[in-house]
Amino acid sequence: MTAKCILLVVFWLCSLDAILALGWIFPKEPIYCEENESFRLQCMLDMTVANGSNSSNLMFYRADEVVPRDQVKILNETTIELTVDHAVPSQDYIYVCKLNGTIGIDLRSVYIGHKPQPIKDFRCRAPSWKQMNCTFTPDPNGISTQYELNFKMEPVLANYSCKLQQVPNSPLKQCIITIGYGYRVVTEIYRFILSATNKLGTQVQEFEINNFDVVVPEQPTHCSIVNSTITSHSAVLEWGVHNKYENFKRSLRFEVKLLSMFHNQQWQLMDTANIHHSKNNYQMLLSQLSFADTQYDVRIRTRTNSTVEDDDMWSNYTSCLFKTLSRQPDNPPDVADGIFENANDHLFLYWRELHEWQHNARSGFYYNITKLGPSGQIIEHFNRTRGMIQMRNIENQNFTFIIHSANGEGLSAKSSVIFVPSKQYRPEKPEVDKLLSDSGKFTLSWKRPSSRSSNPITSYTVFWCNTTSNSPNDCHGSINFTTVAANRTSFELSGAGSTLNFAVAANNGILSSGMVWAACTATHKTDIGKLKTLWITEMLATYINLKWKPECGDVAHTGYLIFYCPISSPRTLGCKEPEMSINVTDKSLYYTRLDNLKPYVTYKIEIAMYSETHIGPRSEPLVNTTREAAPSPPRNLVLRKVTNDSITLSWKAPEHINSGKMSYEIRYNNDTLRYHVEDPNSDVVTTVPGLNAFTIYNISVRALTIGYSNASEQLTVRTRVGQPEKVAQLSSTVNGDSNLVISWRKPSDMAGCVEFYELKLGTGKTVIYQNKRRANECQLSADKCKYANINSYVVSVRAANVISNDSKFEDLSCEERWSELQNRWPNLAAQSTECDGGGKDNQASDITKDGFELVFGPWSEPLSSWCTKEDNFSLKSVISMVMLIAICLTLIFYCFKMKHICQVKVIIPDGLNDKSSSGKPDILGSGGRIIFIDQSSNHASSIGSLKKEIYGKEQNQCLLQSSSSSGCGESVGDLSGHDQRSSLEYFSNGGAFEDDSTSFYDQEAERQDLHGFSDEPSDMIDSQMDSAEGGVPDFEANGENRSPDSPIVSEVKPKPSTTALPLTVTSGYVPAPVAVNPTRAPVSSSGYLQLSTLVNGGGMMSSDVFSKSANAKIAATPISGYVTHKQLSAYGQHLN
Incomplete structure (x- = not known):
């Protein structure tokens, strides 16, 4: 399959070539032409595929540029010819013939160059006498040239070929002949044949190389200094060469150079004429070394002693180090006439400092100054490391100063002398006139001393030094000086430092005026000095x-x-x-x-x-x-975070702080907060705490240094919704429908919009309803009291705010928030006016979904409401009104009748006079409480008024109670035995006690007969009674803990008791019926009941006795204490 594809591609390319072949360029081979010669190119168009084009549509291009039109001519309808005369070498001789400037017809390469030229730099080197490297630079040629190198040795005449290689990163070509490939170390003569061939011709050259003359030896094998030969100015150097050069047919030459820190990086070549050697070891004396106590770097290299003088014949360097010994300085510092300054009693001496190389020691160098008096006696010695010394409190006399250079090896053999004459012998000082500098040339001018001086001027000394301070006599480095003839008043200096101080002194032989410094400092590039x-x-x-x-x-x-x-x-x-x-x-x-x-x-x-x-x-x-000032305003005040009680802010420091320390004042509404910062330039992030929830704050920041800045841009922020405060006390009213309306006010601090109130309606500990509502009132229907076992309702209210995770919702106003809530939950507004929400909770509970949450305040104080059981509330009102009128009429009727009863005067029998006031109650308080009067007190008027007040209250009660009540005629025992309940509770079942046919006296007689009372009094009270009840009222138990300074009236609340104790009557008086403790109570021999017994037994009547007495008629007038049978009978007849 792959072979078929390849054949298909080849066939397609051949077909494409045939289709695109619109013509030809002649000649069809590349052209090689020598420089300055001519060449021609012809472009012929194939008319069979020309499609109406002819030679006028053809043109030659070179590197995409049209060739000059004068170099092209049309030969016929199909052909054009390019002729180039005096051709010059170029790298882009590629010609293209194009049809109509776009369609390529054919292309041809043309090379312009010359025949190979002789090589001029052919040379060979034998590094380390191990191989031979031969190099040459090929002749640059536009026509490619091939080189071939062969060599042969004498006497052996065999030819060897050496492969040429290109030297990396170099135009050189090289041939390397190694041992085993033609190089023989013992052969002296090598003959090289170099052939260069290109399209234009061939060049052959022969070179003869002497193998021994081109040997480049290795570097010396070692380098050292003979320690015993080192002095402060000389040393002996030793080195060696490789053993193989011991029988070498050429001698070796050496180069020795050295360098120290004072040679300014310039190597010093040493004379090698006095080299001595033994076999391969060499030795040389390094003499006249300039610097003592100085380290030297010695370098040695070698080469073959031949006629070839190229630098590449030298070997590499071998180096070693040594240090010369120190010695005392060779010279003292230089001085000049007048090189001192005497100002008042201060004397400054100067001298030219020695260079460091002149110290002859790397440490411990100093100047030794000896001060001599007028007669030549030594006054004192000084040591200084700089070229100046200052002396104070100098007397006005002649002084001579001898200065030596010194180091650890001793003082210099020579010395310098400065003579300072006394002031009367000194010539007059010159006056510096101008100090100018222009184009690097300094000019100092001065005025001659006055001609009246007796000391004629023989010369002037001009001083200068570099300076870096404002002081005119301060020198940074050594001082320099020169002598000027007496007839001159100016001095020019070129090529000195950039900033100079100048001084001049007038001399008369060995006498001198001393130095006068120019007040201005002169510098280069200016004719103006430095202002100081x-x-x-x-x-x-x-x-x-x-x-x-x-x-x-x-x-x-x-x-x-x-x-x-x-x-x-x-x-x-x-x-x-x-x-x-x-x-x-x-x-x-x-x-x-x-x-x-x-x-x-x-x-x-x-x-x-x-x-x-x-x-x-x-x-x-x-x-x-500059001084401090108020800063500029803080920048970029930004709100970072808002909560319901805080706001987090950030801002950048003021652009201009204007102080080293700064603080900030944050203003929010009418409050301020101070914020201190450590780094005034740092940005600030802080939180303002203690804010009110859901409150709008206008916030700005001021910076404070020594004054306040202007305020920053103001931020208006509203804090987030928080927890509302407790709702105030609830109130209730009855509306026209006899429903109880419960209302309340909004919290004083709502901390939000208070979208809802949660109302809790309960009975005692049971919560009946708890619902949320928006209004701040509701009504409690009268029907709610019809439920069984419900006597009252307790209502509490708390406010609720809505918060959301949505920041957009939190930024809305109250009206907008409520509208948003209604949009989400339309049923929020449809609420019942009933406190229980009509028996259902409303839709407010749904808002806790979708990122919303309720924040509740604390519950209000509860409001209680009591229920009634009547079915017809209107009928109950009528009956109540009738009963109230009847009671009022009855009270008015008995008012006059009770008036006389209340005025009955009680006559106390003589037997009661012997009783101390402390043993009987002075006043019987309401509710059965007994009031004691402290006899030792002098508050008689207070006691009298208190008695009148209490008796007046009793008379008023007699007038208010109905005829069926006997409350006004109760005895002490009856009053003390009453339960401490309110009058409403006594009248809850009809409003009065039920009548009882048994009189009080019959009950008393029955009790005495029943218990078998004797006529003998009992003198003891059961010990249990004493321990449990006590004979004295417990004031602390009744919450009335009295101090000795307490009021004189004390109320004693009787403790509850059970069954009344029967009493023995022997005096003919009948005691008022009392309820006493079942335990025995003591009775005095006079027949009176002890007060302690009355107090201890007060209020301790048993429940059955109390019930019997409560249902009976109380037939007694408001009398107290002990009465006779006759008085009681008369009182009863009066009542009937």
Whole structure:
């Protein structure tokens, strides 16, 4: 199958070629032509397939470009001819003949070149005497040339062929002859035959190579220094070569060079004339080494001593290191006349420092200065490492200073001398006039001292040094100097440093005025010196007042340029914003103000003087920081998060902080919150807590430094819905339909819209209904009281807010929120007015779906409502009104009758006078409580008023009670035995006690006969009674814990008792019926009942006795204490 496909493709290509063959180019073979010769090409059109075209439609193209029209001519209807004269070599000589410029007819290649040329750089090398490498550069030719190399050796005449290879990344061709493939190390002469052939001809060359002359030896086998020969200026070097060169027929040449740290990377070639060797070992003395205590790097290489001088004949280097020994310095420092400065009592000495290579030691170098007095005595010695010394408190006399160079090896053999004459012997100082610099040439001018001086000037010494400070006499590095003739007053210097200080001294023999420094510093590229004195006179947050003082008044400047900019750090002094400048055109003006500065920003200030043609160097930078100011407003205040009680904000620091420390004030409505930051430039994210739920807050932020910034853009935010507060106390009213309407107010803090209220309707512990509603009132139908076992209803209400996960819903207003809820649940608005929702809960429970949730507040205080059992509520009202009128009439009727009864005066028998007041109650309180009067107290008026008040209340009760009631005539025992229930409970079954035919006296007599009371009193009370009940009322048990300072009136509430204890009557008085403890109670010999017994037995009547007495008529007037039988009979007859 594959073979068939191939045959098909070949057949299709042949058919396509036949179809596209519209003509031919003659000649049909490529053309090879020598340079500057001519060639021709003809293009013929096949008329049988031309379809109406002819030779006028043909044209030659070279590299898709039309050949010049003058090189083409039409020979006939089918043929055109191209003629090219003086052909030149080219890489793209491919010609195409096209029909109508688009259809190719045929193409032909043309090669332009020359015959092979002789090779000029054929050479051979024998590296390490192991093989021979021969190379040459082929002649560039437009016509491809083939090379063939053969060689033969003498005396053997056999021919060898050497395969040529292209050298990688090089135009060279090479032939490598190895041992076993024609190379013989002992053969001296090799003859090479090189043939070059191309289409135009052949070139044959012969080369003779001497094998021994082209040997490239290996590098020396070792290199070392003989340690015992090392001195501070010399050493002996040893090295060796390979053993195979011991019998080599050529000698070897060597190159030795060395380098130290002071040679400025320039290798120093050593003289090899004094090399000594023994067999393969060589030795050479390295002498006249310039630098002591210095490490040297020695390099050695070798080559065959032949006539071939090419650099590739050298071997690689072998190296070794050694270090010379140290020695004392060879020379002292150079000095000059007048190389001192005497200002007041300070003396500065200078000298030209030695170069480091002159120290002759890598460490421990110093200068030794010896101070001699006027008579040559040694005063003191000084050691310094720099080329200057300062001495204080110098006397005005002649001094001589001797200076040596020194190191660890000792002092220099020679010394330098500086003579400082006393001031009266010094020549007058010259005055520096100008210091100019132009195009790298410095010019210092000075004025001659006055001619009246007795010391004529014999010469001047000019000094200069590099400087990096504002001090005019400070040198960074060594000082330099030169001597100027006495008739000159100027000095020019070229090729020196970029920033220089200059000084001049006037000399008279060995006497000198000392140095006078130029106040200005001169620099290259300017004729203006550096201004050195500038200062700030006033600075605030937005401006700086600046002053300066030019030291050289004669400097040819015309104005000042003040450059200033804010910087990032005083260490780097780099401007962080574009530099600004102020031009002061008046040269006599020495102050200016820098306005529109930024607060709390460090500025760099520089001043440069300028002339009409040049701008001088800038002064040393003056750096200072403007004062603080209020910042710009905080930027990009953004709301991050909102909850029901907090808001999270973020903002960027102000664009201009204007201070080193800063805080923020967050304003939200009428409240503020202070926020402190450590890094004023950092962005802030913080939370404002303690907010009210569902409240709109207007929030802005101010930054604070020494003052407040303007407020940021304001954000208006509403906090999320929260938990509402408790609903206030519920209220109830009865509407026209006799239904109970329960209403309530909204919570004081709704924390939302309070879409719903949840109402809980229950009876005691049982919840009947609990439903949600929107209105803030509902009604409780009277029918609800018809249910069995329901006496009352308890109603509680709590508010409910709706929250949602949907932020869009949370941003709606209350009306919009309710509308949204109604849209989702249309039945929310259809609510019953009944408190129980008509027996059904409403649709509010559905909102807890779909991402909504109810947030409930606390329950309100419960509201209770009592039910009635009458079936006809209207009939009950009528009956109630009739009964009320009847009671009122009865009370009015008995009012007059009871008036006399209440005025009955009680006469106390003589037997009661011996009873202490502490043993009997003073006042009988309501509900059976006994009130004691403290006799020791002096509050008599209070006691009297209290008694009147209590007795008045009893009389009023007598008037209000009906004739069937006997409450006003109860004795102490009856009052104390009553159950502490309200009057409503007594009258709940008809409103009065039932009548009983048995009188009080009959009951009393029956009790005495029944229990068999004796006439003898009992003197003991059962111990159990004493321990359990006690003879004194327990005030703490009744919640009335009294202190000694408590009021004088104390109420004692009687404790409950069971059966009344029978009492013995011997005095002829009948005690008022009392209920006493079943235990025995003591009775005094006089027949009176002890008060303690009355108190302990008060209220302790048994349930059957109480029931009997409650159903009987109470036949007693409001009397108390003990009464006679006669008084009781009279009282009973009065009632009848």
